[in-house]
Amino acid sequence: MNTKSRILDASLTLFSEKGYHAVSVAEIADAVGIKAPSLYKHYKSKRDIFNGILAEMQTRYDKQTATLQMNGSNPTVDAGIFSSVSEDALIQMGIGLFTYFLHDDYVCRFRKMLTIEQFHDAELGALYTKQYTDDPLSYQSRILSMLGACGLFRPVNADVMALHFYAPLYLLLTLCDREPEREPEALRLLEQHIKQFNLIYKKENTQ
Amino acid sequence: MNTKSRILDASLTLFSEKGYHAVSVAEIADAVGIKAPSLYKHYKSKRDIFNGILAEMQTRYDKQTATLQMNGSNPTVDAGIFSSVSEDALIQMGIGLFTYFLHDDYVCRFRKMLTIEQFHDAELGALYTKQYTDDPLSYQSRILSMLGACGLFRPVNADVMALHFYAPLYLLLTLCDREPEREPEALRLLEQHIKQFNLIYKKENTQ
DNA sequence: ATTATAGGCTAATATTTATTAGCTGTCAAG
């Protein structure tokens, strides 16, 4: 990997643990293996490095949501895939989303950085809200309302249902960001959560 | 209010918006209305101010959880109060907890500060987990399992049920920390959430 | 072969920052 992106990478790691202001350019340079002034051959300021991270994440997120159609803009999702939805499929969706959020290194570090910087800059706060509240909720809401339309679930408010499905995932995600060693426990709870979610919302209540 | 606690107060406000490292002692002094060196008549270092905030919060939290018995240690909760639980009571409990977390000025600012500093210091991360994950979940779990024992709810895992009850509250809380203007929307969703929770989990499903 | 560029370095700089030293006025206790 070239120096320019190694700088971005090292900075993201440091920013995600200590926050932008608590990290010095000398520290970043150290992590890259060069001296501080050399950074300025690649970025014109410390802030510029931060902006680089932001830009990089923007393109990654756009690419990701485009394939998942997870952004709010896309009006329809193919219903065919879900016509034969099973409990396992639901669990797969939940666990899949969870482990993607938690194990994709870039996503994970970027989320931590956003967490730290969210109150300092309104724009970053809005980005956090979009990525971890509004987009996932509207995505889940769309999917669940289609499943509801297929007659798989009871006829209840899909937005609230999406909240029921996603909020535990979100809580466990932020928990694992803080305490990664609790991931097994979180995964167990997550699976139980989805099973119970399915049990509770399914139309035919067989126990 | 005396200077010593005014310093704590101003510092908490600043730390909760920009984080410890991004705030200078001069900035704190400015907010208090004195000069920076005067701070050292009351605290021996910047870190000492931070510790003061921590200590203050510790006593407040202990006091609060003692009256609510919200800490994990207390084994029993009086069941009598809940024998005649209604939907309104559940809503009251949820909204009450939510607005307490969101409107108590000290609690709110301290939570934001913890949010910002949680990855920087493992001890603060553990404190966050305790205050906003483990304690609330075990508290809700205890209450809900008692309600379950009273035959009010279906016989399902109380831990997961607590997660279903609390996680949406948590998600909406962190949302309002970022975007306070969305509080009305959050309150509406929260109420719908609890109603649907009640509807879904109640033993006799009267639609 | 020469030249130019990219990317590293050291040394220097200007600013910010936390903290200390030491002075002054207020005010309560002896």
Place this chain on the structure above:
DNA sequence: CTTGACAGCTAATAAATATTAGCCTATAAT
């Protein structure tokens, strides 16, 4: 009345920090 502690101030200091200037080398282009 005097004394001493408290709580403010200005000035000074030492360290850290972001950034600039200018030098050197390798390598790619002309």
